[in-house]
Amino acid sequence: MTIRTETIAAAVAKANQTIKRHEQELNAADAKLGDGDTGGMLARVLGKMAEADLSEADPGTALTRLAKAATVATGSSLGTLFATGLLAVGRQAKGRETIEVADLAAFVASARDAMMERGGASLGDKTVLDSLDAIATALQGKTSPTEAADAAAQAAADALNTFRSRPNRIGRARMFGDQTIGIDDPGMLAVMHLAGAIAE
């Protein structure tokens, strides 16, 4: 199956609903380690993305417009990284009418790399990067959409579980040091919810 602009729009709509539902949960998770705004910020970002005009856009253009909507909505770390990832994927998709499920692994990997470059964090720092890395790996060789979606959702959930027992090593959360052991990273938690929503 191929992914078109409509597929992307539907995924954004779903993600938007999911994030609204988990807004206070994500705020609470962030409040343990940061400033308690992850949920509110993502709700705002996805709200703006859901309003973005994707008419007459091929997937690459659609992703770029979504990224721009995100950058207009926020300047927070996670929001900006999110936009950075979308931009990277949009650049990869440029000029193509459709995207194949088989391309997704490489696309997520390119988002991960662009975000790593922009944010200066490394794999293993217990951030969204680790979730994306796990998703990229899980998507490898997947060609059916449901298989891919399930694998991504599972990988995001597994990454959250795996990293829970490790300390955060970047951003505000870094300053809590070993107190972050046993606590979910709010960004990873958000990715889990988002991946889960798209899988549904």
Place this chain on the structure above:
Amino acid sequence: MTIRTETIAAAVAKANQTIKRHEQELNAADAKLGDGDTGGMLARVLGKMAEADLSEADPGTALTRLAKAATVATGSSLGTLFATGLLAVGRQAKGRETIEVADLAAFVASARDAMMERGGASLGDKTVLDSLDAIATALQGKTSPTEAADAAAQAAADALNTFRSRPNRIGRARMFGDQTIGIDDPGMLAVMHLAGAIAE
């Protein structure tokens, strides 16, 4: 019996102890109607008065020194009125070696009048003036110290009871209007404690 400087010093010492004991009670009474500082302020004023040097002073000079000590300690309404009253009595006693108990009624009346003039309140406004007025009346014709002290203490207690059911009509408390009905005026409460202490 006659009143000498030592008698005055002893009364101040007693009053100082009493006020310390009732400091928070008076603050709480004032907090219902004003800014909650009557007790703290009087404790400070009487503390300073108890420290005043009354050596080689006749009663009039002693009273004037006590008034000065009070004016140095505070600029609050009640404190300033208190000093005003002491100054008036000191002026009356000027040049005399001793004061007779029989003079006390007139002395308290002169304090009351000076305080009325300074503060602009009237009798009936539910203030210390009403307590002093009641005391001045009760002291009339009393010549024995214990009789006088008892009469003053009783008068102060009665005044407090009588005025409780009326509204405050001056100062901060005025603004609470009829809400002050049923509530003790903090200044009158303080006079009751002070008169009671001296009677002991």
Place this chain on the structure above:
Amino acid sequence: MKKLMNSPADFVDEMLEGLTAANPSLVRGGETGRVIRRADDSRNKGKVGVVSGGGSGHLPLFTGYVGKGLLDACSIGNVFEGPTVGSCIEAIQMADGGKGVLRLYGNYGGDRMNFDMAGEMLEDEIRTTTVLGTDDIASAGPEERKKRRGVAGIIYAYKTAGAFAETGADLDAVTAVAQKTVDRTRTIGVALSPCQVPGSDKPSFILAENEIEMGMGIHGEPGIWRDTLRSADAIADEMIDRLLNDRPEGAGNRASILVNSLGATPLEELFILYRRARARVQAEGIEVVQPLVGHYATSMEMAGASISLLFLDDEIGPLLASPCECPFWTVR
């Protein structure tokens, strides 16, 4: 309530020590140590002196407004207590350059008694006049305007009287300008949470979670109503309505707005209030000039804000705009 302080008994003196150490234009003086005067001594300026005074706990009031084009000296009492008569005497003496001294302070019992006594005690040496700040419309109705207490709006009278004194005007003229400014100033406050007097074991009043009080005084004196929190626009609307309904005679069509934090309320919220207050005043056809938004008269950590309007005329308008200089208010 947590406070960064040492012994409550040292609160005022240590505060004054810090205030003068940080601001060399302010000098602490007098035997009482409870007077602040201009470092460039006013006594040899051949001008009318302007003094104020009041209790501590209201910074930048009162002492912070000592400076060129404002106050010459200021006496300062304990927290929420009037200044002692001794400090009032010293403040008047320090402001006197031989042309007399205006006593300009808020209408509170202790302040009044002590400034009156000080004036009487000095009457053979120094000519003094009195103007009382009575801007708080919540404290008495229009028919009892003279009984109203003074709050943040008094700084407008500092400004115009101070500026006029600098021009060499005589005592009666400076007094008249101060009185006119008070007469044309209206203030109302809204409290969100209390403050606590150092050493006291209780806050000065209690407001429930989500409760506010319109018109509450700066020491917790009762206001007009107590109810649940409303939107900033609704609150600003009511405050402006009440101020405009109490407009002085001959108010004219130019006004300055002062949106003042009672202490804990941050600048963000003040600007949100100001935005609405200004729009409302403009909608009445009144031009807004020289607005002031910030911490001008506080009650320590009390949360809330006050809004003042000064209705200008051709005399006090230029005086408000003329230069002044103190650590908390500069006009050039």
Place this chain on the structure above:
Amino acid sequence: MKKLMNSPADFVDEMLEGLTAANPSLVRGGETGRVIRRADDSRNKGKVGVVSGGGSGHLPLFTGYVGKGLLDACSIGNVFEGPTVGSCIEAIQMADGGKGVLRLYGNYGGDRMNFDMAGEMLEDEIRTTTVLGTDDIASAGPEERKKRRGVAGIIYAYKTAGAFAETGADLDAVTAVAQKTVDRTRTIGVALSPCQVPGSDKPSFILAENEIEMGMGIHGEPGIWRDTLRSADAIADEMIDRLLNDRPEGAGNRASILVNSLGATPLEELFILYRRARARVQAEGIEVVQPLVGHYATSMEMAGASISLLFLDDEIGPLLASPCECPFWTVR
């Protein structure tokens, strides 16, 4: 926590509307509406531009410091969020007079990413440099100084860089002065009570009645210890000890002290802290010049204070003392 506001979604825009309405020297601009620039446009001054930016909720930071001898333009994000890349681009463009632009802002993830992106997107048109505020000694040890977050002390770099830019210095020289100022600035804060982000249903952290946290960050990031309240002198002593122990190389014997309210803490308490801080610094043989005591960088209604030291040398001393003018800081 009670706030005087309307919809949380309008908090920042309404605040900016009020800020600019009250201060005609500040102009709101850009398509994003999230940039403040000087009313006397910097673009035709033929000088290096200095821009900053950051999240809302810290007034007078960041936007309040736009003015002559300070910032030329400033981007501003939502409460406690970095400014958007679009607003950073606009701020840089508005500050550019053809001689390049210094990006001078606090070391926070979102701010950094967005200013970096903005710089990259403009790199063909405008030469930009970066200096990050890293003055908070509680946020990382001396060996990781570059990782420290920026807090109130950044205003010192605004001042020196802004003053130097006014002299016509080139971009590299202005950048070097900003970096040197950051390198010579140290700050530590103590929090007494939290603030709450508009729209959030919880305060940003919780401190028990009578509990304080030394070194806590301006968004509630963890500090060095949490314990019961101590005396102001004991707190000032610890803060000054920690600052002096972290003294930069070649610190010299002249310093400015900034005692800053985190929001709700009133001036009275700041002056009590300053009094002690100054005495302690002087006892080290360090001369105190140009002290600042007040609300310079806040976290809305958070209670607490920060103390910053800027160790002066012969280059930045005169730049700190030279004229500047913005609504919240004037030097003449």
